[in-house]
Amino acid sequence: MADKLSAPFVLERRFAAPRELVYAALTEAEHLAHWMTPPGMEMTHCSVDARAGGVFHYAMKPRGVADAPSMWGKWTFRELRVPERIVVVVQFSDAEGGVTRHPMAAQWPLYTLSTTTLTEVAGDTLMRLEWHALDASEAEEAIFNASHASMAQGWGGSMELLDRYLAQLLGGQG
Numbered sequence: 001m002a003d004k005l006s007a008p009f010v011l012e013r014r015f016a017a018p019r020e021l022v023y024a025a026l027t028e029a030e031h032l033a034h035w036m037t038p039p040g041m042e043m044t045h046c047s048v049d050a051r052a053g054g055v056f057h058y059a060m061k062p063r064g065v066a067d068a069p070s071m072w073g074k075w076t077f078r079e080l081r082v083p084e085r086i087v088v089v090v091q092f093s094d095a096e097g098g099v100t101r102h103p104m105a106a107q108w109p110l111y112t113l114s115t116t117t118l119t120e121v122a123g124d125t126l127m128r129l130e131w132h133a134l135d136a137s138e139a140e141e142a143i144f145n146a147s148h149a150s151m152a153q154g155w156g157g158s159m160e161l162l163d164r165y166l167a168q169l170l171g172g173q174g
Contacts, residue, residue, distance in 0.1 A: 003135060004135045006144055011131075013163070015162070016166070017169075024083075029046045029048040029056075032048065034165050043059070046058050055074050056074060057072070058074070059072045060073075084117060084119070085118070091111050109137075109140040112131055113134040129155070131151070132144075
């Protein structure tokens with residue numbers, strides 16, 4: 001049976017970095033730990049098994065708040081085509097990797113599907129992220145679709161962090 005997908009959330013960003021490096025930054029723990037959080041958050045756990053069926057399991061919490069609870073999430077890799085395409089099922093999780101509801105939005109879909117494509121453009125990399133609610137109820141789909149503006153803000157901040165991180169790796173100002 002085919003996946004039931006909602007209307008997509010789409011984000012595009014151009015990075016002044018080689019496609020292979022951007023792909024590595026999206027699939028390797030040593031890179032993800034440096035940028036894959038919304039601004040003001042820090043990653044406290046990061047493990048990656050980047051293969052079809054493998055998992056990126058992570059935890060984050062507010063930076064500088066020692067007693068704040070961790071927010072856990074995971075990506076289950078469906079497809080990896082180096083260095084051009086990454087397809088993952090995204091979910092909130094617990095410390096053991098079990099599927100949980102969004103800690104602040106009970107009607108958020110249990111599963112979302114994210115497809116990232118990386119294209120070379122004049123020595124840069126154009127990243128296109130397309131994200132759907134996956135097999136969601138009407139209520140879950142509605143909350144996902146209503147959240148596109150806040151998702152753009154959150155992912156926009158993460159993309160700024162990735163841009164600065166890539167510039168640092170390439171020896172630029174960051």
